[in-house]
Amino acid sequence: MKPTSHAFTDNARRALADAVLQGALAKAGGGFVDKRRLAIAALPEFEDLRAEGRAIKDHVLANLDRYLERFEENVTAAGGKVHWAETPEEACGIVTALCREAGARRVTKGKSMVGEEIAINDALEAAGFEAVETDLGEYIIQLAHEPPSHIIAPAVHKTRAQIAELFQAHHHDAGLTRPLVTVPEIVDEARRILRDKFVSADVGITGANFLIAETGSTVIVTNEGNGDLTATLPRVHIVLASLEKVVPTLEDATVLLRLLARSATGQEITSYTTFFTGPRRPDDPDGPEAFHVVLLDNGRSGMLAGPFRDMLRCIRCGACLNHCPVYSAVGGHAYGWVYPGPMGAVLTPLMVGLQEGRALANASTLCGRCEAVCPMSIPLPSLLREHRRQEFAQRLNPGRSRLALAAWAFLAQRPRLYRMVTGWAMAWLGRLGRRRGRFRSLPLAAAWTAARDLPAPQGETFMQAWQRRQEGGR
Ligand code: SF4
Numbered sequence: 001m002k003p004t005s006h007a008f009t010d011n012a013r014r015a016l017a018d019a020v021l022q023g024a025l026a027k028a029g030g031g032f033v034d035k036r037r038l039a040i041a042a043l044p045e046f047e048d049l050r051a052e053g054r055a056i057k058d059h060v061l062a063n064l065d066r067y068l069e070r071f072e073e074n075v076t077a078a079g080g081k082v083h084w085a086e087t088p089e090e091a092c093g094i095v096t097a098l099c100r101e102a103g104a105r106r107v108t109k110g111k112s113m114v115g116e117e118i119a120i121n122d123a124l125e126a127a128g129f130e131a132v133e134t135d136l137g138e139y140i141i142q143l144a145h146e147p148p149s150h151i152i153a154p155a156v157h158k159t160r161a162q163i164a165e166l167f168q169a170h171h172h173d174a175g176l177t178r179p180l181v182t183v184p185e186i187v188d189e190a191r192r193i194l195r196d197k198f199v200s201a202d203v204g205i206t207g208a209n210f211l212i213a214e215t216g217s218t219v220i221v222t223n224e225g226n227g228d229l230t231a232t233l234p235r236v237h238i239v240l241a242s243l244e245k246v247v248p249t250l251e252d253a254t255v256l257l258r259l260l261a262r263s264a265t266g267q268e269i270t271s272y273t274t275f276f277t278g279p280r281r282p283d284d285p286d287g288p289e290a291f292h293v294v295l296l297d298n299g300r301s302g303m304l305a306g307p308f309r310d311m312l313r314c315i316r317c318g319a320c321l322n323h324c325p326v327y328s329a330v331g332g333h334a335y336g337w338v339y340p341g342p343m344g345a346v347l348t349p350l351m352v353g354l355q356e357g358r359a360l361a362n363a364s365t366l367c368g369r370c371e372a373v374c375p376m377s378i379p380l381p382s383l384l385r386e387h388r389r390q391e392f393a394q395r396l397n398p399g400r401s402r403l404a405l406a407a408w409a410f411l412a413q414r415p416r417l418y419r420m421v422t423g424w425a426m427a428w429l430g431r432l433g434r435r436r437g438r439f440r441s442l443p444l445a446a447a448w449t450a451a452r453d454l455p456a457p458q459g460e461t462f463m464q465a466w467q468r469r470q471e472g473g474r
Helices: 007-019 019-041 046-064 063-077 088-101 113-118 120-126 136-143 160-173 183-200 226-232 250-265 299-306 309-313 324-329 341-352 356-363 369-373 382-392 399-412 413-433 446-451 461-468
Strands: 082-087 107-110 130-133 203-206 210-212 217-222 237-240 273-276 290-296
Touching: 007 019, 007 136, 007 324, 007 341, 007 356, 019 250, 046 063, 063 290, 082 088, 088 113, 088 203, 088 237, 088 290, 088 324, 107 120, 107 183, 107 226, 113 120, 113 237, 113 290, 120 130, 130 136, 130 160, 130 461, 136 160, 136 183, 136 309, 160 183, 160 399, 183 226, 210 250, 217 226, 217 250, 226 250, 309 341, 324 341, 324 446, 341 356, 341 369, 341 382, 356 382, 399 413, 413 461
Parallel strands: 082 290, 107 130, 107 203, 203 237, 237 290
Antiparallel strands: 210 217, 217 273
16 A cells, blocks of 8 residues: 555544544544453452553563564474565565465455555555455455555445445455445455355465464454455465564463453454464364464564664554544545554554654644553553654654744743743733634644634633732732
8 A cells, every 4th residue: 555644634624524534533433442442440459450461561571582483483384484584575475475375366465554554455466366355344445446544454444335335346256246234244245255255275375463472373353254255265375564572482472462462352262263373284274274474574573673772562453543543534545554543643653664764753632642541551642753763863744843843942041031022922822812702713823723712711821810910910
């Protein structure tokens, strides 16, 4: 997917004017928030679990090479093979070569954000394979030729009517003639089409929520069971994962699984949590003949040594998206690449470059809700500020904003002058807005007043009001 993150402002404006999208977002957002709140209220030890999860991830990041080597040894011992990919192109090359080796024609795929990151479907199709998404949300957006708009609910931006219309358009040749109105009718229709794809696929690709070093296992969580059918029915199973997904032990994985399900969907545990260890053994009733894990770096090793290391604790739960007022207003597509919301605003500039992704770091009021709900306590607002610092240091932001920041810095370092200037400004704005009590438009704040009124200041700064009180005034 070609990034359009630099066009965040235009993307967001379009999203805000799209009434259908706004309806879908309003319907979806609150559900995740409420379910998470109830699930956490029902687990008094949630904060302890959160601290434990963070400690596990910090320990892994401090010993990443050791645990990755251990993981590879145990995958090999179980009969599988690990492939290392530094870039998305390398990862796609490895996957397409494995599909070719397997003599594949049809490839089924479970949900994988790393798959989106490397654009694996485009690579498979360009190499002549039929790639079929099997997660319902991913299947819907594949038919719509759209990227996911949420990391755990990729089609959250679509209404039921839009999905029914898509199925009518794409399934007509496969015998769909009845109308699709209810959710069960839509789900049954997807099941009817996907069943045949599952049984006739030659290769199945899944992602991994965790990689377990001590056993060489990969773990996926789903609520549809599609991941299990994708992994076990074809002859070859390929797992796409990024380096930081490794954890030392099975116990460590269970701590993170408890955090993940509650933070993502408000469940105690997802409907299916599956551990895969190597290919089918002689006495196994089913399973693939070959098992491959493709481990992607794509800039993560660089993050490990820099100021964005905390971001590698992310377990892709989506809680920061669900609680973000910006994401809730504009949806995922406005972010212009694979990862949306606060986590995307941190990750995208690291993966596609600060020049391309710098608008995202500025699309935040730094309200801090994302950090408050993040199960891995990732300091997302501080990381966004670090992007802004780098943007300024590299002179990437426009002259006007640099000038404004320089003026602010000049004043902020001179408290007496700062108090004098803000005092004048407040008195002037207070006088100007006294009659109406608010501003409908204001030079230098046009973007703010275009969508909302700005209350007129009372005519004095907080410091002036405080000083007046100290001196016994009212
Ligand atoms: S940054 Fe935190 S809240 Fe956001 S997806 Fe990652 S783990 Fe979840």
